[in-house]
Amino acid sequence: MKQILRAVCWSVLFCTAPASVYASASAPVSATAAATVTASAPVPDHAVGKRMIVISQDGSGPGGSNIMSMMTLLQSPAVDVLGITIVTGNAWRDDEVRHTLRMLELIGRPDVPVVPGSVFPLVRTQEETRLTVPLNGQFGWLGAWGQRPDVITTQHAGLVEPEKPRTLLGPWDTPPLREGEPALRPLAEDAAHFLIRQVRAHPHEVTVYAAGPLTDIALAVSLDPHFAELAQGIVIMGGSLNPHTDDPEFENSPRHEFNFWFDPEAARITLRAHWARIDLTTVDISIQAMFTQDMVDEIARSSQPAARYIAANSKERYYMWDEIAACAWLDPAIVARSRDVYMDVDVSHGPAYGETLTWSKALKPTHGLQLVHAQLELDLPRFRKCFIDLMTAPPVGKVAP
Secondary structure (H helix, E strand, C coil): CHHHHHHHCCCCCCCCCCHHHCCCCCCCCCCCCCCCCCCCCCCCCCCCCCEEEEEEECCCCCCHHHHHHHHHHHCCCCEEEEEEEECCCCCCHHHHHHHHHHHHHHHCCCCCCEEECCCCCCCCCHHHHHHHHHHHCCCCCCHHHCCCCCCCCCCCCCCECCCCCCCCCCCCCCCCCCCCCCCCCCCCCCHHHHHHHHHHHCCCCEEEEECCCCHHHHHHHHHCCCHHHHCCEEEEECCCCCCCCCCCCCCCCCCCCHHHHHCHHHHHHHHHCCCCCEEEECHHHHCCCECCHHHHHHHHCCCCHHHHHHHHHCCCECECHHHHHHHHHHCHHHEEEEEEEEEEECCCCCCCCCCEEEECCCCCCCCCCCEEEEEEEECHHHHHHHHHHHHCCCCCCCCCC
């Protein structure tokens, strides 16, 4: 693993809680360690009093959970989104970058930089995954590597899954976008260095929101050993404990979750880093909220850009994985129940490769693991109001320099 990394190396105002909810003391950092990292572009001044966040996401689109979660944060007047980094996950990175840029144009937030991240996981490969199917069985969701296998069917009322491409796309394929091509361009920087630069520019003030595979977060941790402790904390959509569902993806694999599965080694590195706080939105809580046609209809009554974007582009009616993670950071009270656990990821390359491992404090291994606040139950009415209020609000607008 070391050799690989060396080589790759508004509750009132729009459902926003005060930053102190997440504030936590962290280990002291030396003056040398806190020195500014050399940057490819200057870090701009940001609005005083806003909570700062940097997004790491697999921005498949148009619409869908990945895009709508970013919109949740972008639409909050109490949040300063420092930038968005894009990693391969549900789709390939380059295609995701284009969808994200176009979303920013359409909702009136062209001020937010987008930075390309990793195209491939640290270790797991598409070919290795294909070869293990005869031995280990089918995987419920393949993302960029093929989405959901045809042998798996879901029968939830009102569910509309992502549309499958007519042909399987490769990492460098950039088919025409249904929502139109973006005029914006991404920054000429890589995600890991951008993440480090933003955290070091605002030590102990920036939350890292990671709702895709954790490849770029792991790279940032590996490049800069103080990156995690200099952040205010990390919000992760990932992992699974014991979801109560008959969904075939999780019914017999309760510890499986796509983001951890797609890059297990990156998830392990990220979970073991010394964050001041780790908040984790699990499968358990995610499957309690479905993006429904009723929600779309309510949002579509607004004439604001974000609402128009959703009405035109959000065709999926599926679990609101990433939106819950975003709304829970804005308003922790949407989480009705959570559990503190010590968490890791199986990296054994066997049938459980990428599955979530947890322990209590009494039974955890002696070294390496960090405390994780795992979200398990949702206040659904509060969450729905939070999300709909944000999606029907006007654009926040560019932060004045």
